[in-house]
Amino acid sequence: MTPAPRTVAVIGGGIAGLTAAYDLAAAGCEVTVLETSDRVGGKLRQAEVGGIAVDVGAESILARRAEGLDLVRDIGLIDAIEHPSTASASIWTRDALRPMPPTVMGVPADLQALLASGIVTEAPESAPAAVPDEDVSVASFVEQRLGREVVDRLIEPLLGGVYAGHSDRLSLRATAPQVLALGGDLVSGAARSLAERAQAQQSSQPSPVFFAPTGGVGTLPDAIVAAGDFAVRTSTTVRGLDRLPAHEPGSPRWRLTIGPTTAIEHLEVDAVVVATPAPAAARLLSDVAPRAAFALAAVEYASVALVTFCLGGEFRTTGSGFLAPPVDGTVIKGASFSSSKWQWSRDAASDRAIVRTSIGRAGETLLLQNDDENLVRLALADLTAAVGQAGPVIDAHVHRWGGGLPQYEVGHLDVVDEIDADIASVEGLEVCGAAYRGVGIPAVIGTARVAAARLLGRETLGS
Incomplete structure (x- = not known):
């Protein structure tokens, strides 16, 4: 059996990379997370709208899959979670919100x-x-x-x-x-x-479908970093990944080339977890796992924009939000009444309302070419048409997720099986993230925990 690695580099500081780093560090590995952007968290992110910190990425975590709750419990946040006050959603179609x-x-x-x-x-x-x-x-x-x-x-x-x-x-x-x-x-x-x-x-205690940490899902990445014993380097680009030649037992197996071209740095480690989106993973794996890289390069992504409003006045609506069928030709594809759903958001908003609207599906590039001002105007027009009254607008924020969501087209799981087989043939290498077996937070966490378990030579972690 291959011994567990002593040093591990995790490429990518989203929820997958942070989870893998947490598990590996908890098992005694010396772990470094390398993140290209200036912050960790990936699609879990917050911004200030009307002076209130709100989620501008994922807003809730599915509770019916255990991985999310298990991680929250592991990092000590299980007593600081909330469930939505309401889960009744509507469909906005035929000029009405319909339950x-x-x-x-x-x-x-x-x-x-x-x-x-x-x-x-x-x-x-x-x-x-x-x-x-x-x-x-x-x-x-x-x-x-x-x-x-x-x-x-x-x-x-x-x-x-x-x-x-x-x-x-x-x-x-x-x-x-x-x-x-x-x-x-x-x-x-x-x-x-x-x-x-x-x-x-x-026959048992009713189980809510969703949950979130108090303060929002965007607080979760920093909580993982605070609870874990691993290093994080942001604003750090990994430019290359190479296997080292045959080595003595206990010597590193991998060399990462990192940093700007004017100040290249090398990091040598026993094992690597690639926790980036598929395009970046394909580039990094092109030499060391070419079949996996080829498959990953073919995974398409959709871009979306989230327009979040802080509204004054009385926001007259019920339920958690609505979805809009694209056949109706609306700009927004749905809205989430955040301050109606979450107690922490309601407390922060006070006499205001926080409403999130989402725009964009795969292939809808023309719509997303509108500037922020136009996206706000278009989203507000749809929101007003749906709920009857939405305003006055105290503040609005546009967050664009370019290439944010992988598209699982027909045959996707066969492609993932091919990727897994190629990665499994390379000692000390694992991949995880949203490109593989689910885009929801629990599913992504699951891929990370499996990746860490494989590196550690364990069938399951915590057993």
Whole structure:
């Protein structure tokens, strides 16, 4: 068995890189995190809007996957988390905010309840069909069984909110395994799934779907750094990654070339974790894991913008927010009523309201070419049309995530298997992050903990 590494470089200081660093340091490794930007956290970030620190990246963490809660517990924050005050979302379509009927990832469990909601004009007909052996797009799977209107007005806005992608291209197995698990009869499967969930909650303590640390998800990266025993170097670009020649036992296996071209520096370590987005990972791995690099280079990314408002006056609305089907031609794809959802946000806002609106899906480059002023104007117009009154605007902030979300197209998990196989053949090398097996925070944390466990020669950490 290969001994656990003594020194490890983690390339990338997002939630994946920080988690891997935390676990490796906790096991006794000397770890250095190398981050190109001037801050850690990746897509977990905060900015000030109206004098209030708000999340301008991820806003919540899925509680039904254990990885997020486990990490929060490990770093000592489990007693400082909140659950949303409300989780009732709407669909803004046909000129009204319409309550979301019971669904599993957009698949309706009750066709009459869906019709009554006004989201669709006619109750779709359920047409059960065998589940294909091969991966298919989410849209083709659902459309065959429930028709296009369900895809356009339920599936598409939900997937657009999570992946900023299009259901006609997104992989069923990678992005909507909950839908695949319903089987060929989607409506019956959704009804059964919701009934089982309700029964489970009756026999135990009700479990909220989401949570966040008090103060926001953007506080989590600094909390991991504070709790961990590892070094962090920001504003540090890794320019090259090379395997060292055959070496004596205990000598480093890897050399990293870092820093500006005018002041190149080398760092030698036993092991490396590449926790960057796919394009950067492909460049770094081109010589040491070429098959993985080739696969990573083909992963496409979507750019999005988040427009956050601090509003005065009375914000007359209920629920946690809404999603907007792209078929309706709106600019925003959804809104989150942050100060209605989170007690910490409500306390900070006082008599104001914090509302986040999101813009952008894969391929929508023209829309995002608008300057910040225009994006604010366009987002406010949609928000006002949806809720009836949104103002006065005390402050607004635009945060752009260029190439922010990887697109899991049909066959994505096969591509990831190829990447994993190539990486596994290279001693002392691991990868993790959002490009692989889920873009949600718990899924990303999961890839990091698996990467660290492999380097340490453990099947699971903490066992």
